[in-house]
Amino acid sequence: MKLFRNRYIAxxxxxxxxxxxxxxxxxxxxxxxxFWMVRSSLMTNATIFTDQSLFPKEVHWQxxxxxxxxxxxxxxxxxxxxxTVSVVFGxxxxxxxxxxxxxxxxxxGRDVIFYMFVAAMMIPLPGSFVPLFVMMNKMHLINTRLGxxxxxxNVGLSLSILLLKTFFDKMPSxxxxxxxxxxxxxxxxxxxxxxxLARPALAVVVIYNSLNVWNEYILASLLLNDKDLMPLQKGLxxxxxxxxxxxxxxxxxLTMTALPIIVVYLMMQKHIVKGLSSGAIVG
Amino acid sequence: MCPDRIKIxxxxxxxxxxSGVLGCSQPKKPSGQIEVWHWMTDRQDAFEALARKxxxxxxxxxxxxLFAPSDAYTQKIIAAAQADVLPDVYGILEEKKPxxxxxxxxxxxxxxxxxxxxxxxxxxxxxFAKAVDVNRFVAGNINGIRPGIYGVPLDIGSEQMLYNxxxxxxxxxxxxxxxxxxxxxxxxxxxxxxxxxxxxxxxxLWMIDCFTSNYAFNIMGEQKVFATFRGDVxxxxxxxxxxxxxxxxxxxxxxxxxxxxxxxxKVAEQDFALERAAFAFNGAxxxxxxxxxxPGLDYGVAPLxxxxxxxxxxxxxxxxxxFVINNASVNKGKAVxxxxxxxxxEQQVFLFMKVNSLPVNRDAMADIPKNLADFAKAMESSTHPxxxxxxxxxxxxEAFLKGIQSIIIGESTPSAxxxxxxxxxxxxxxxxxx
Numbered sequence: 001m002k003l004f005r006n007r008y009i010a011x012x013x014x015x016x017x018x019x020x021x022x023x024x025x026x027x028x029x030x031x032x033x034x035f036w037m038v039r040s041s042l043m044t045n046a047t048i049f050t051d052q053s054l055f056p057k058e059v060h061w062q063x064x065x066x067x068x069x070x071x072x073x074x075x076x077x078x079x080x081x082x083x084t085v086s087v088v089f090g091x092x093x094x095x096x097x098x099x100x101x102x103x104x105x106x107x108x109g110r111d112v113i114f115y116m117f118v119a120a121m122m123i124p125l126p127g128s129f130v131p132l133f134v135m136m137n138k139m140h141l142i143n144t145r146l147g148x149x150x151x152x153x154n155v156g157l158s159l160s161i162l163l164l165k166t167f168f169d170k171m172p173s174x175x176x177x178x179x180x181x182x183x184x185x186x187x188x189x190x191x192x193x194x195x196x197l198a199r200p201a202l203a204v205v206v207i208y209n210s211l212n213v214w215n216e217y218i219l220a221s222l223l224l225n226d227k228d229l230m231p232l233q234k235g236l237x238x239x240x241x242x243x244x245x246x247x248x249x250x251x252x253x254l255t256m257t258a259l260p261i262i263v264v265y266l267m268m269q270k271h272i273v274k275g276l277s278s279g280a281i282v283g
Numbered sequence: 284m285c286p287d288r289i290k291i292x293x294x295x296x297x298x299x300x301x302s303g304v305l306g307c308s309q310p311k312k313p314s315g316q317i318e319v320w321h322w323m324t325d326r327q328d329a330f331e332a333l334a335r336k337x338x339x340x341x342x343x344x345x346x347x348x349l350f351a352p353s354d355a356y357t358q359k360i361i362a363a364a365q366a367d368v369l370p371d372v373y374g375i376l377e378e379k380k381p382x383x384x385x386x387x388x389x390x391x392x393x394x395x396x397x398x399x400x401x402x403x404x405x406x407x408x409x410x411f412a413k414a415v416d417v418n419r420f421v422a423g424n425i426n427g428i429r430p431g432i433y434g435v436p437l438d439i440g441s442e443q444m445l446y447n448x449x450x451x452x453x454x455x456x457x458x459x460x461x462x463x464x465x466x467x468x469x470x471x472x473x474x475x476x477x478x479x480x481x482x483x484x485x486x487x488l489w490m491i492d493c494f495t496s497n498y499a500f501n502i503m504g505e506q507k508v509f510a511t512f513r514g515d516v517x518x519x520x521x522x523x524x525x526x527x528x529x530x531x532x533x534x535x536x537x538x539x540x541x542x543x544x545x546x547x548x549k550v551a552e553q554d555f556a557l558e559r560a561a562f563a564f565n566g567a568x569x570x571x572x573x574x575x576x577x578p579g580l581d582y583g584v585a586p587l588x589x590x591x592x593x594x595x596x597x598x599x600x601x602x603x604x605x606f607v608i609n610n611a612s613v614n615k616g617k618a619v620x621x622x623x624x625x626x627x628x629e630q631q632v633f634l635f636m637k638v639n640s641l642p643v644n645r646d647a648m649a650d651i652p653k654n655l656a657d658f659a660k661a662m663e664s665s666t667h668p669x670x671x672x673x674x675x676x677x678x679x680x681e682a683f684l685k686g687i688q689s690i691i692i693g694e695s696t697p698s699a700x701x702x703x704x705x706x707x708x709x710x711x712x713x714x715x716x717x
Contacts (some may be wrong), residue, residue, distance in 0.1 A: 045575045049557050128360065133362035142368065221350045222359050223322075237351045241325030243568035244575060245549065 005081070012141060034258070042252035048247050063252035071235030071253050072227070073219040080232035083149060084213045090153040091160050091209050092202060098157070099164030100190045104176065115213075129222055143225045151219060156209040167201040168194060203271030207264065214261050232257050285377050307590045317618050318370035322356035322361075323604060324349060331635035333630055337523040343617055347398050354638070364391050371618040375434075378647050379668050383607070384417075384426035384601040387433055393608040396431035398619050406623055407432070410717040411662050414439045414643050425673060434605040435622045438631075438640035441600030441661040444588070448563040448581045459585050463660050465528070466588035470538045476664040484548025484559035485691065488684040493599045494564055494587070495687060497524045500588050500597045500666065512675045515713050518683070519698075520704040525696030529590060529622045544688045556580055567603070567658035571639040584657035600665025602643065632674075676711045679704060 009178075040048055042059045051057060067073065073214070102114045132151065133142070140146030172192065179189045217233035224230055235255065239250035265272075321330070327349045334345035348370070351354040357376050361367045369391055375383050386392045399415070406413055418434030422428065446459055454473045460466040463698040484490045487535045495519040499508050503522035511523065533539060540560050543551075548565070549572075563569070564587065573580050589596040597618035606625075608618045624630060627656035630644035635651060641659055642648060648659055667672055675683075686700030695703075 049553055129358045130362045130365055133359075134366045135438070137368055139368040142366075142700060218355050218358075222362060223357045225348050227348070235568065236322050237329065238326075240351075241323070243566075244325050244571050246575070 030261050037258075038255055040103045043248050045246060045248060047073050055099050061247065063248045064256065067235075067239070067249045067253040069159060070249070071238050073232065073235050073253070073256065075228060076230055076232040076235045079145075080214060081227060083147065083152065083231055084210055086145075086149045087152040087156065088206055088209045090149065091156045092205060094153065095157055095160035095205060096164055096195060096198065098192060098238050099161045100168055100194050102161065103168035103171075103192055104189075104194075105186070114161075116159050121162075125219065126156065129219075131190045133222055142223060143229065145229060148220060148223050148229075150214055150222060152216065154213060155219070160205045160209065163205055164198060164201050167198050200271045203268045207268045209270060211261055213255075220243070247283060286402070309689075313618070315388060315614065316346055316507075317372065317614055317621050319345060319347045319372040319555050319606070320356075320360070320370045321347060321523045321604075321606075322351050322353045322376060324351045325361075326634070326638050326681070329634055332637070333625065333633065337621060337624060343621070344619060349402060360378055364389065367611070371614045372606050372622060373609065374604060375707055376605050377415065380420075380426060380673050382434065384420075384428050386489070387428050390610050392433050393610040393612075393615060393619070394429070394431045394433060394621065395603040395608065398623070399432050405671065406626070409645060410436060410568050411439050411645060413600060413665050413667070414663050417602040417667055418607070420604050421672070423672075424684075431436040434602075434607045435626060436602030436605045436643045437625065438634065439601065439643050439659065440603035440641055441665050442497075442564065442566045443584050443586060443661055444599050445555065445563045445565060445582050445584055447555070447558055447561050450558060450581060454478060454561070459583065460588045460591060461585075462488045463590040466536075466704070467532070467536055469561075470533070474537050480536075480538045481562045481564070482540040482543065482546070482554040482634050483564040484546055484549075484551040485539075485543045485688065486546045487548055488681065488688075489551055490564070491684045491687050492680065493673055495526055495530070495684075496668075497587050497596065497598050498529050498590060499523070500653060501591050501594050502526055503595060505666070505671075509671065509673050512673045513617045514708065518708060524697050525590070525702055527687065527690060530687050531697050534691050534693065539691060544691050547674070552576070553579045555582075565649075566642050567655065568639075570654050570658070575641075580620055582654070584654055584659065585606045595664055597664050597666045599667050600662050601667040601669065604639065661699075676708070678711055679708045682707045 012261060039054065039056060041063055042061065043056045044058075047056065053085055098117075102110060114134070119205050126249070136147045136151070139147070151208065175193055175197075176189055179193045184192060214231075215233060217231065217237070220231050229232065236250060236253045239246040239253060288628070291566060298715065315359065319330070323330075325386070327347060330347040330620045334347055336346050350359050360373060366424050373394075375382065383392065387394075394580065414436035416430060417436060420430055422426040422430045424430070450473070451457075451459070451469070454476045456469050456472055458465070460469045474482040482570050483494065485494075493495070493633050496508070499522075502521075502525050507516055507520075507522060511518065518521075540546075540554060546554070551563065552565065552569055552572045553576065554560050555569075556573045557566070558577070558580070573582070586596040586598060608615060612618055626644055628642075628644050628646045631644040631647035633651065634640050635647065637653070641655055642651070648656065653660070683700070683704045686695060686704055689695040690697060690700060
């Protein structure tokens with residue numbers, strides 16, 4: 001019996017060890033590029049290709065200062081915060097209302113409209129650049145923050161609606177009935193019942209869209225002209241020329257650009273796992 | 284989270300949302316201000332400095348807006364043209380001229396011939412002719428554009444062979460190869476001491492196009508190349524097989540650095556800068572790149588070794604970048620004057636000092652370093668697809684260049700590639716007829 005138990009424990013330990021080794025490899029492969037980015041940000045253009053050591057022999061912190069000043073990061077950073085917060089807020093409000101409507105309300109053409117939204121995900125963004133530009137120009141929204149924010153809200157809506165609708169579909173109707181008995185109208189049910197329950201799914205929507213907006217640059221360069229309106233990614237382009245790339249300063253810029261989004265991710269982390277397995281138990 | 288904190292958070296988010304949504308209406312362009320759109324990320328500071336100088340001299344404000352990467356810039360220009368909101372001055376990025384031609388036809392590009400010819404052609408003759416030709420449409424051009432000059436070159440460039448002096452010395456090579464046979468001997472010598480002989484960004488088709496068209500011009504002359512594009516000469520012609528054989532011989536000799544067809548130009552530049560290869564094939568911009576990666580790199584510039592000693596070795600060259608003037612701009616006159624000022628000697632020297640671009644103005648060439656001057660020298664014997672009277676069908680061109688890649692990796696032979704390309708050429712010509 002003891003022998004059997006010891007063998008069982010040994011097998012379990014071996015299995016665990018394999019799993020842990022695998023997870024460690026995955027972790028290292030995920031973290032190593034980030035480490036390499038930080039390491040490269042502390043080198044010079046002359047040493048970045050010749051010094052293959054893990055830690056630079058001479059540390060050049062001034063790359064960060066150069067990236068901040070030369071890349072005009074102060075202005076771009078503020079713009080990116082405005083865009084990210086505005087777009088994510090807009091998406092959360094519109095997508096949660098739309099998803100709630102698609103899930104709980106019965107109206108003519110509901111499924112057709114929903115599938116149209118989902119189908120919009122299949123259209124690659126560059127394919128709609130020219131019509132988008134022409135439309136925004138007709139609406140006098142070219143080179144405005146509002147124009148860019150509206151377009152980015154539109155970009156993020158499809159997936160967010162799909163995610164939230166899946167969540168709301170599994171919300172017990174008893175909860176809705178109870179709220180109605182308590183005197184809630186539909187808007188109040190959305191606000192007091194649906195939204196608090198959908199917190200894990202909302203966390204996924206927030207993190208996914210935050211990443212998307214924070215890293216977006218192509219649409220911004222299409223819709224915006226003034227550099228004072230451009231997002232943070234624009235600052236990075238200064239160091240990445242058509243022919244010449246200032247790699248250490250670019251890496252310093254990338255590190256600074258990545259930091260806020262990593263912080264947001266860490267803050268929302270506990271909700272994300274829940275959100276991804278959302279719908280299992282609601283209410 | 285307690286309700287008060289939720290309320291405060293929501294209030295902050297709403298505040299940011301409102302500032303984003305309402306905080307900025309469409310900015311009005313000041314009247315008389317010249318607006319320039321470009322894609323040259325590394326020149327923005329230099330351009331802005333020149334804009335300040337121009338404002339100080341003339342009182343006219345110039346605004347440079349940078350859009351990169353180049354794909355995004357191209358999308359923006361096309362979208363802006365469709366919405367009729369192009370700036371006063373802009374550039375059109377393309378290897379050949381169909382987009383420029385379509386913009387001219389649509390009335391988005393001003394004909395600058397009169398301005399170039401004013402004062403007995405002072406502006407035109409002050410610039411390198413080959414660079415001006417890049418934006419010139421000659422009589423009877425295939426695009427059906429009225430003959431004239433439709434753009435202003437900003438700088439020049441050419442693609443040449445570069446050689447690492449120290450590595451050649453290590454292999455005992457005392458003379459830079461001028462003929463193909465000498466080059467092959469140098470390749471053998473380099474191989475013997477374990478040095479990779481040649482690197483280039485052959486992962487990018489245009490670099491292969493540039494390399495092989497140099498040899499095509501050298502082997503058969505430009506008229507036969509153009510005749511092939513027209514369909515009068517077949518790719519299975521012995522001269523075209525010889526062009527493909529150049530690549531096969533270099534492959535068999537082990538001239539190419541490992542993985543050359545997977546290397547983008549930026550990666551290939553690292554190999555040469557870090558002395559991993561003795562020869563490179565690259566453009567004038569590389570002087571800047573090599574200096575930033577390895578300031579001590581000792582190298583020279585020369586034309587590719589010729590296969591046919593009776594024919595000159597021409598290389599791609601001309602205007603590296605150009606600006607066009609919006610024909611519908613209310614500031615057209617001012618925009619032309621500004622661009623003319625940009626190409627003047629003083630501004631060209633300033634641009635060279637700041638970004639090492641090769642000046643398009645002949646007078647500005649006096650003070651540039653030897654390596655750059657060697658690139659500039661090649662301008663006189665340069666050619667460029669933009670000035671060719673006829674161009675190859677892009678589908679055929681792509682098949683030809685991918686065929687070369689397959690020869691390099693040993694998947695195909697020159698005769699097989701030639702036959703395949705000719706088959707595609709025949710099909711495309713049949714399509715064009717219908």
